[in-house]
Amino acid sequence: MKLVVQVKLLPTPEQAAALEATLHVCNAAAGHASQTAFQRKVFARTALQKLLYAEMKGRGLSAQPALHVIRKTADAYIALHAQIRAGLLGQEDSAARARATSKPVSFRPDAAQPFDDRCLSWQMDARTVSIWTVRGRHKDVAFTGEPSQLETLAEHRKGESDLVCRNGKWLLLATCDVPETPLNGSPTDWIGVDRGIVNLATTSDGDNHQGRGLQRYRRRMAAVRAQLQAKETKSAKRKLKRRARREARYAAHVNHKIAKTIVADAQRTGRGIALEDLQGIRDRVRLMRHQRATLSSWPFHQLGEFVAYKACRAGVPVQLVDAAYTSQTCPRCGHVSRKNRPCRDDFCCVVCGLAGPADFIAAVNVRARARTAWAFVNAPDAAASPSPSQGQS
Structure with a gap:
C-alpha cells in the first residue's frame, strides 16, 4: 500500500534561499504553462509536453524539472475536470463552476514541487539529501523525522517526493510502498x-x-473565527487560513x-x-x-x-x-x-x-x-x- 512519509529539512541559509528560488521559478513556469493550456485548450500530458517542453527549458529548468512542471499543470486540469464531472462545483450554471472554468488554474509561488530520483537522492545513513535547484545542485541538505517514519522511508521509499514550504519550514513528502500484512480471513469476532x-x-x-475536548476546541476556534471574519482585513484572512489548518491538524x-x-x-x-x-x-x-x-x-x-x-x-x-x-x-x-x-x-x-x-x-x-x-x-x-x-x- 502507498503511504506518504514526511520529513523536515534543515537547510543552511544558502540552501534555503536556493530552495525558495526553485519553488518560485517552477511555479511561475507552471502558471505560464497553465495559461497556455487554458488558451489553447490543450490539457493532455503528452500534447502539453510537445507544446511547452522547449519553452520550459528556456526558462532555466533542467529536463526532468521541466517535465514535472508540465505534468503538474496537466494533473491540475485533470483534477479540475474530474471535480466538474462529479458535480463537486455545482451545476453548469452555478457561480462556483463559472469561477473555476473562466480562468486558468493558478499556482502559488510556494506551491509544492515534485522531484524524482534523478533530481533528488537520499543518503539515509548520513540523514542528508542531494537536491536539484535553479542555483545548482545542493548536496548534504540535512533532514530529520520520527524514528518510525525514517525506518519506513529507508526500507520502502519508492517514487517521487514533493518539496513543500509550510510556514517557513521545509518539508519533503516521500512516497513509500509498504507491503501489506496478510489479511486475517478468519476473525474470532x-x-x-x-x-x-x-x-x-x-x-x-x-x-x-x-469528543468533549474536541468540541470545546472547536467552539473556541469558532468564536475566534467570528471575530476575525468581522475585521475583513487581509491579515485577518491570512490568520483565518492558518487557524483552519491548525484546527484540521488537531x-x-x-x-x-x-x-x-x-x-x-x-x-x-x-x-x-x-x-x-x-x-x-x-x-x-x-x-x-x-x-x-x-x-x-x-x-x-x-x-x-x-x-x-x-x-x-x-x-x-x-x-x-x-x-x-x-x-x-x-x-x-x-x-x-x-x-x-x-x-x-x-x-x-x-x-x-x-x-x-x-x-x-x-x-x-x-x-x-x-x-x-x-x-x-x-x-x-x-x-x-x-x-x-x-x-x-
Whole structure:
C-alpha cells in the first residue's frame, strides 16, 4: 500500500534561499504553462509536453524539472475536470463552476514541487539529501523525522517526493510502498464501533473515546473565527487560513489516536472491525439550525479512513454494516422503537427492559450485524436440489 512519509529539512541559509528560488521559478513556469493550456485548450500530458517542453527549458529548468512542471499543470486540469464531472462545483450554471472554468488554474509561488530520483537522492545513513535547484545542485541538505517514519522511508521509499514550504519550514513528502500484512480471513469476532459527536467512537468492548475536548476546541476556534471574519482585513484572512489548518491538524491527530487504539485492540485479539456505513448521512438526517455546522464539519469519514488504512497495514478485516436504527434496536429482544431511546445518552427497551448507554448499545448492534453478514458471506453454498425432471431416463 502507498503511504506518504514526511520529513523536515534543515537547510543552511544558502540552501534555503536556493530552495525558495526553485519553488518560485517552477511555479511561475507552471502558471505560464497553465495559461497556455487554458488558451489553447490543450490539457493532455503528452500534447502539453510537445507544446511547452522547449519553452520550459528556456526558462532555466533542467529536463526532468521541466517535465514535472508540465505534468503538474496537466494533473491540475485533470483534477479540475474530474471535480466538474462529479458535480463537486455545482451545476453548469452555478457561480462556483463559472469561477473555476473562466480562468486558468493558478499556482502559488510556494506551491509544492515534485522531484524524482534523478533530481533528488537520499543518503539515509548520513540523514542528508542531494537536491536539484535553479542555483545548482545542493548536496548534504540535512533532514530529520520520527524514528518510525525514517525506518519506513529507508526500507520502502519508492517514487517521487514533493518539496513543500509550510510556514517557513521545509518539508519533503516521500512516497513509500509498504507491503501489506496478510489479511486475517478468519476473525474470532468483531469489534463494533459507533461513531458520534459527543462520543467520537464507542466500541462494543465498552471503550469510549469522548469528543468533549474536541468540541470545546472547536467552539473556541469558532468564536475566534467570528471575530476575525468581522475585521475583513487581509491579515485577518491570512490568520483565518492558518487557524483552519491548525484546527484540521488537531482533529486529524485525535482521529489518528482513536483509530490506532481500535486497530491495536483488534489485532491483539484476532478480531475484525465493524463500522457503520455513514455514506450520505448528511442527506438523510434533519437537524436543527444550530446543529448543522457541527455535523457538517465533523470528521466522520476521516476517522473511518484512518481505521481502514491502519487496519489494512495490520491485516485486520474491516466491514461496513447498515447504520439504520442501531441506536433504537434492542440487542436482546430485537424490538425497534424510538421510545427505546428516551434521550441522547440513554437506552431503555420498552419491551424487555434492557438499559444502558445508547452509544454502547449501538456498537453492540453494529457487532451483531457484522457477525450475521460475515456468516452469510462465508457460508458454504447450499446444494441445489434436483428438479422433478432430473434423475428420470
